[in-house]
Structures are given as C-alpha cells and as structure tokens.
Amino acid sequence: MRRLAALVAGVLVLAGCGSTPAAAPAPAPTVVESNEFNETDVMFLQMSVPHHKAGLEIVRLAEDGPVRAEVKTLAAAIEVTQLSEVDSMTQWLADWKQPETAGQDPQLHAGYGGDHSTSPEAIAEVAATGSADFEKAFLNLLIGHQHNAVAMAKLEKEGGVNPQAKELAERIFHSRTAQIAQMLGYLG
Amino acid sequence: MSLKRKLAVALAAVGITPFFVVMSAGTASAHGYISSPPSRQAMCAQGRISNCGPIVYEPQSVEGPKGQRNCHAGLSQFAQLNDDSRPWPTTQVGNSVTFNWTLTARHATSTWEYYVGGTRIAEFNDGGRQPAATVTHNVSLGGRTGRIKLLAIWNIADTPMAFYSCVDLQVGSGGGTPTTTTTPTTTTRPTTTTTQPPAGGTWAANTAYSVGSQVTYGGVGYRCIQAHTSLVGWEPPNTASLWQRL
Numbered sequence: 001m002r003r004l005a006a007l008v009a010g011v012l013v014l015a016g017c018g019s020t021p022a023a024a025p026a027p028a029p030t031v032v033e034s035n036e037f038n039e040t041d042v043m044f045l046q047m048s049v050p051h052h053k054a055g056l057e058i059v060r061l062a063e064d065g066p067v068r069a070e071v072k073t074l075a076a077a078i079e080v081t082q083l084s085e086v087d088s089m090t091q092w093l094a095d096w097k098q099p100e101t102a103g104q105d106p107q108l109h110a111g112y113g114g115d116h117s118t119s120p121e122a123i124a125e126v127a128a129t130g131s132a133d134f135e136k137a138f139l140n141l142l143i144g145h146q147h148n149a150v151a152m153a154k155l156e157k158e159g160g161v162n163p164q165a166k167e168l169a170e171r172i173f174h175s176r177t178a179q180i181a182q183m184l185g186y187l188g
Numbered sequence: 189m190s191l192k193r194k195l196a197v198a199l200a201a202v203g204i205t206p207f208f209v210v211m212s213a214g215t216a217s218a219h220g221y222i223s224s225p226p227s228r229q230a231m232c233a234q235g236r237i238s239n240c241g242p243i244v245y246e247p248q249s250v251e252g253p254k255g256q257r258n259c260h261a262g263l264s265q266f267a268q269l270n271d272d273s274r275p276w277p278t279t280q281v282g283n284s285v286t287f288n289w290t291l292t293a294r295h296a297t298s299t300w301e302y303y304v305g306g307t308r309i310a311e312f313n314d315g316g317r318q319p320a321a322t323v324t325h326n327v328s329l330g331g332r333t334g335r336i337k338l339l340a341i342w343n344i345a346d347t348p349m350a351f352y353s354c355v356d357l358q359v360g361s362g363g364g365t366p367t368t369t370t371t372p373t374t375t376t377r378p379t380t381t382t383t384q385p386p387a388g389g390t391w392a393a394n395t396a397y398s399v400g401s402q403v404t405y406g407g408v409g410y411r412c413i414q415a416h417t418s419l420v421g422w423e424p425p426n427t428a429s430l431w432q433r434l
Binding site: 121172 | 235244
C-alpha cells in the first residue's frame with residue numbers, strides 16, 4: 001500500500017504541474033538488470049511505447065520535408081534511437097508478461113481521446129503545412145511531444161523500481177531535454 | 189490526450205482507481221509557452237541563461253490563476269522568471285512580431301493576450317475552441333522602440349487557469365519594415381556551440397559527429413554510424429543505433 005501511495009503521490013505531483021529540482025548526473029552506462037518491477041514501471045513502458053511510435057511518425061515528416069540539413073539530421077538520429085528504445089521497451093513488457101499498451105478494452109480509452117499525447121490529427125495538420133512555415137510547425141510539434149516524454153520519464157525516475165527501465169527513463173529525461181534545447185535554438 | 193488522462197488510463201489498466209482525475213477536475217491539463225522569439229522559460233530551456241531552477245525541464249508549466257500580470261504565474265518555484273534584474277537575453281525584432289507557441293496539450297482556449305507594461309496591445313479570441321497543432325500570432329508593437337518586456341497569456345476556456353510567458357525584445361528603430369513570417373535574420377543569438385570532433389578523441393556532448401567519426405568512451409572505441417549532434421543521454425554505450433563498438 002505504501003508503494004501505491006508513493007505512486008499516486010508521484011502522479012499527483014506530475015498532474016499538478018509541480019516539480020522538484022532535479023540533479024543532472026551523467027547517466028550510468030551500465031545497470032544490473034532485474035525482472036523486479038512495479039506499477040509505475042509497467043505504466044511508464046505502456047505509455048512510452050505508443051508515445052515513441054507517435055514520435056517516429058513526427059520525425060519522419062522531416063525526411064522529405066522542407067527543413068534545414070541540421071533539422072533533418074536531428075530527426076533522423078531521433079528516429080533510430082527511438083526505434084531502438086521501442087525494441088527494448090516491448091521486450092521488457094514481454095519478459096514481464098505485460099501487454100504492450102495500457103489495456104485492450106476500448107472502454108478504457110473512451111472519453112480520453114485515444115492513447116497518444118500527440119494526436120494523429122495534429123501530425124497530419126503539420127504534415128499539410130506549407131513549405132514556408134513547415135519547419136517552424138514541425139519543430140514546435142516535436143518540442144511539445146518531447147516535453148511530454150520528459151514528464152513521463154520523470155514519473156518513472158521517481159516511482160519506478162526496475163533498474164533498466166529507470167536507467168532508460170534517466171536517458172530519456174536528459175536526451176529529450178537536450179533535443180528540446182537544440183530545437184529551440186533552431187527556432188531562434 | 190493529456191498526460192493526466194493517460195495516467196488515468198494506465199492506472200485503470202493496472203487496477204488502480206484514478207481518483208485523482210476527480211480530485212483535479214477543474215484544473216487545466218493544457219501546457220504551453222512561447223518558443224520564438226524565445227520567452228524567458230525558452231531561454232532557460234536552451235541554456236542561454238543559467239541558474240533557472242526546475243523550469244529548464246518544464247518550460248510549458250508556468251500555469252496559474254487567470255488575471256495575473258507577472259512572468260511566473262505566481263509560482264515560487266519559477267520565481268526566477270519574474271526577476272527583471274537577471275540578464276535576460278533579448279531578441280532583435282521589428283515593429284511586427286510573429287509569436288510561436290509550443291503546446292504540449294491543446295486545451296480549449298478563450299483568449300491569447302499580449303501586454304507591454306500595463307497595456308494590452310493584442311488579443312486573439314478563440315471562442316472556446318481547441319487550438320491548432322501549432323499556434324502563431326502576428327502582433328504589432330505599436331511603434332514602441334528599444335528594450336521591452338512583453339507578457340503573453342494563454343487563457344484556458346473551461347478552467348480558471350492561464351499560462352504565462354514573458355519575452356524580452358529589442359525593437360529596432362527602423363520602423364516601417366514589418367518582418368515577415370520567416371525567421372528574422374538579424375537575430376543575434378549565440379546558439380549552443382557545436383564543435384567539430386578531434387579525430388579519435390573522447391566522446392563529448394554538443395559535438396557534430398558524422399558517419400565514420402571515431403571516439404572513445406570509457407576506454408572503449410566507437411565508430412559513428414548515424415550522423416548527429418551528440419547529447420547527454422546519447423552516450424555511445426547506450427546508443428547502438430548511433431555508435432558501433434569497435
């Protein structure tokens with residue numbers, strides 16, 4: 001019950017937009033893997049898999065889109081790293097005998113607008129943006145998307161117990177924050 | 189869908205009643221800030237000003253009750269944003285400025301307001317609609333010149349909350365040359381310095397690596413297999429999709 005309380009407390013902090021100062025240590029390159037996990041670990045992975053996949057759809061817009069070379073390079077690097085992360089996360093969920101997404105029952109999603117923080121409609125809207133404004137729209141959509149990744153990673157960092165999931169969350173937290181800094185620089 | 193709602197779904201899936209949804213009803217789940225010209229929180233998130241505190245990880249969270257006229261929504265943890273004595277970098281602009289918002293949730297919106305001093309210089313009324321995927325406003329600064337602090341407020345339609353962004357501008361004296369929607373070329377922005385890697389050196393963040401670049405990390409050699417600018421969190425041992433171990 002204490003674990004549940006801690007979990008919910010973490011959720012409340014996140015939901016209430018509260019924050020605590022976070023140190024920024026260099027992520028440990030190796031962890032001792034374990035199959036111990038709690039609800040937060042499962043929730044983090046089940047939310048991150050579809051969130052990553054939506055992110056892949058976003059970054060692929062830059063492949064043939066009218067963006068500068070450095071933006072294209074960043075998008076391509078995000079694509080390969082997130083593909084690799086999805087592989088890890090789906091493998092862990094399989095190892096733990098947990099479903100890949102949070103609930104197969106459509107009722108779970110009823111009234112919640114689906115399971116993606118960035119809707120397919122928003123992605124389509126940016127895809128249809130004219131070339132003069134495309135890069136700006138693309139960057140703002142991707143920055144917003146990665147902000148949500150940072151928020152989810154923060155929840156796992158604070159409430160998860162599985163070492164490899166927490167280590168991934170640490171890397172997501174820092175790499176997305178750094179990606180956002182890069183992209184804000186491209187926006188000027 | 190908001191993170192909060194996703195959490196509710198996820199918690200329900202693992203058998204936990206998402207009672208916090210009920211508890212927090214009435215608070216905004218939307219988040220957003222002005223990304224360009226960079227607001228104070230965007231300057232913090234970019235690292236163009238230091239010692240910003242936790243805002244660097246969540247520049248979208250400057251949320252507070254409507255009707256305030258400050259840069260930090262009255263939140264003590266973000267008080268640095270409201271400190272005018274800090275050396276906030278400015279962005280050079282003309283009299284007409286295009287403000288771009290980054291949104292992490294597209295909540296029903298009543299209005300977007302822009303203030304300079306105590307004067308509201310622009311208002312965009314969305315009439316309770318959900319904003320587009322990206323939001324852009326063209327605002328005339330009304331002939332003001334010199335350094336100004338602009339306050340932008342995103343008023344959420346169905347909650348008492350709003351989001352606050354302050355933008356520090358240096359308004360050119362040219363006048364009569366409104367900027368277009370393209371990126372201003374006169375901006376004097378010291379972007380994060382990207383360095384070229386020394387051949388065979390130690391891996392470092394914020395470095396442009398091309399395919400074939402070789403580095404060492406923790407005493408182990410790696411070859412770059414995907415061009416990228418390196419980041420904390422993208423260290424070679426963790427990113428087999430970017431680096432091949434030699």
